[in-house]
Amino acid sequence: MSEGIQDVDLVSGCIAKVDDIPVIPWHEIEAAAQAVAQAAAEARGREFILDSLASGYEPGSEAYMDTTTGDFYVPTGIGTGRWVNTTTGQEIDHNPTQVSPSEYEWVVSLFTQFHDRWPSGARAMAEHCRNAKTHLQSGRMTPIVSVKDLVAGHWQGAASDDFRDFFLTPFTNAVTNQQALLDELACAMYAYEAVLRQARVDAKNIADRAVDVLDSIDAYGGGGDIGLVLGVLGVAVSVVSAVATGGTSLSITLGLIGAGISGAQLVHGELTEGEPPPKDQQIQGETVDMVLSSLSNVLSDLRTAMDLEERGIAHALGETRSEVANLLSADRPLDVATILPNEPNDDGIVNITAGERPDPSGFHPA
Amino acid sequence: MVYEVTVDDLTELWQAGAVKLPQVAAQYAEMARELHATALSESHAFGQRTIPGAPSYATWGGPLLSVWSNLRDMVQDDIAVRSYDNLIRAGQVLVDIANGYATTEYLNTSELSQYHEAIEDYEHHPNPDRRPPAYIPEAPSTTDPHPEERPTGGPF
Numbered sequence: 001m002s003e004g005i006q007d008v009d010l011v012s013g014c015i016a017k018v019d020d021i022p023v024i025p026w027h028e029i030e031a032a033a034q035a036v037a038q039a040a041a042e043a044r045g046r047e048f049i050l051d052s053l054a055s056g057y058e059p060g061s062e063a064y065m066d067t068t069t070g071d072f073y074v075p076t077g078i079g080t081g082r083w084v085n086t087t088t089g090q091e092i093d094h095n096p097t098q099v100s101p102s103e104y105e106w107v108v109s110l111f112t113q114f115h116d117r118w119p120s121g122a123r124a125m126a127e128h129c130r131n132a133k134t135h136l137q138s139g140r141m142t143p144i145v146s147v148k149d150l151v152a153g154h155w156q157g158a159a160s161d162d163f164r165d166f167f168l169t170p171f172t173n174a175v176t177n178q179q180a181l182l183d184e185l186a187c188a189m190y191a192y193e194a195v196l197r198q199a200r201v202d203a204k205n206i207a208d209r210a211v212d213v214l215d216s217i218d219a220y221g222g223g224g225d226i227g228l229v230l231g232v233l234g235v236a237v238s239v240v241s242a243v244a245t246g247g248t249s250l251s252i253t254l255g256l257i258g259a260g261i262s263g264a265q266l267v268h269g270e271l272t273e274g275e276p277p278p279k280d281q282q283i284q285g286e287t288v289d290m291v292l293s294s295l296s297n298v299l300s301d302l303r304t305a306m307d308l309e310e311r312g313i314a315h316a317l318g319e320t321r322s323e324v325a326n327l328l329s330a331d332r333p334l335d336v337a338t339i340l341p342n343e344p345n346d347d348g349i350v351n352i353t354a355g356e357r358p359d360p361s362g363f364h365p366a
Numbered sequence: 367m368v369y370e371v372t373v374d375d376l377t378e379l380w381q382a383g384a385v386k387l388p389q390v391a392a393q394y395a396e397m398a399r400e401l402h403a404t405a406l407s408e409s410h411a412f413g414q415r416t417i418p419g420a421p422s423y424a425t426w427g428g429p430l431l432s433v434w435s436n437l438r439d440m441v442q443d444d445i446a447v448r449s450y451d452n453l454i455r456a457g458q459v460l461v462d463i464a465n466g467y468a469t470t471e472y473l474n475t476s477e478l479s480q481y482h483e484a485i486e487d488y489e490h491h492p493n494p495d496r497r498p499p500a501y502i503p504e505a506p507s508t509t510d511p512h513p514e515e516r517p518t519g520g521p522f
Binding site for chain 2: 116117118119120121122124125128129131132133135136140141143144146147150151154155163167178181182184185188189192193196310311313314317318320321324325328339340341342352353354355356357358360361363364365
């Protein structure tokens with residue numbers, strides 16, 4: 001009797017972690033960025049009034065003129081007053097100086113980098129890997145086990161022995177490792193999907209907070225300081241940490257799912273170049289220019305954090321790639337058989353897996 | 367030297383080569399097909415979005431895509447496709463070996479007809495899992511075209 005195939009399912013927990021993060025459609029980020037441009041334009045219009053008031057102010061004067069519109073502002077107390085039309089003398093709703101949002105179109109383009117990649121693309125790639133794995137499940141691989149038992153129990157000869165020892169016998173273990181490799185590929189895509197999703201959440205949050213600060217700029221100054229958190233920092237590690245560990249003995253080393261916590265450390269960016277930006281950030285400023293400069297800095301940090309997460313996944317996966325490349329090119333056929341059952345080419349024995357026909361002495365009844 | 371073979375030995379060997387190994391090969395073909403399909407989503411996942419009304423981006427890639435697709439290529443070409451090829455070829459050889467022993471040199475006429483009847487029964491076995499697969503999909507390599515027209519997932 002032979003041992004069966006040990007099935008591997010390591011990444012189910014990762015999916016739940018990713019699904020905890022909402023998917024914000026790209027056009028909602030775009031709309032939020034447009035709202036920033038709109039808010040900036042409106043705040044700039046109010047700033048013009050402030051500038052006008054300052055330039056039109058003369059000590060002792062009873063009214064200030066908005067030099068852009070020609071309207072007068074008549075103070076009625078500290079910080080209060082009313083606007084009066086120059087010609088009619090009627091109190092009016094002052095029409096603030098108009099600034100076109102198109103002047104702030106560049107702000108919208110700053111957000112593109114956070115929604116131009118699709119989380120759904122990463123998910124599709126992960127799902128294909130998981131589907132690929134279903135074809136290697138023990139139930140579907142059962143025939144190889146019975147062929148191994150048949151050849152091992154009833155046939156012998158040099159070709160038969162080679163076929164058994166290098167191809168059929170290592171097959172079950174190789175299938176387990178192949179399953180783990182497919183989970184590794186899937187895990188990388190789930191972690192990456194989480195980065196893409198969370199970067200969108202962060203970008204949307206940054207845009208919304210920037211609007212809040214810009215809206216607080218009025219004709220009398222204003223602005224302020226709103227704190228926020230870059231959630232994307234560490235999001236990949238949270239997904240990789242959800243890998244099921246224990247209970248599975250693999251004979252290959254995997255950078256992400258096999259290494260468990262050490263893989264998680266990799267994703268933290270500890271072994272990637274560059275320092276992570278601070279997790280706590282502020283959108284701040286008393287003028288539109290100051291707020292937008294602050295916004296630009298926060299977005300730059302978000303991009304740095306996003307890239308760091310991606311490089312962390314790439315770094316850990318690179319270890320797996322090296323491991324697989326080394327195994328595939330290993331000198332010993334049984335090392336290669338860790339992931340690819342194969343018969344040695346240079347031992348002078350007929351290779352059944354190469355389609356070569358042995359004569360009866362190479363493959364005969366035991 | 368003339369070896370002593372039994373009809374059961376030969377029938378089982380034929381079955382291993384004609385039914386079981388091709389069944390396993392078919393699984394590796396499906397594995398390769400799934401991995402092949404991942405390439406369709408690369409441009410969306412890594413920054414080339416082309417849908418009506420949305421900006422499109424000419425460049426895409428990044429550090430993860432290069433590593434990931436490289437590992438995917440190895441798993442698809444060097445593991446799935448090669449296993450598929452190995453299994454298909456080995457299956458044909460086992461059938462050839464079984465048929466090679468099915469001669470008057472090794473079996474008497476009665477045993478020979480038993481062998482041929484047994485194979486005939488397997489060829490038309492009512493249980494599709496017991497007869498040779500009627501169709502085994504090709505195992506695509508990474509350089510093969512993508513007959514599928516669009517990736518799964520999206521647009522978001």
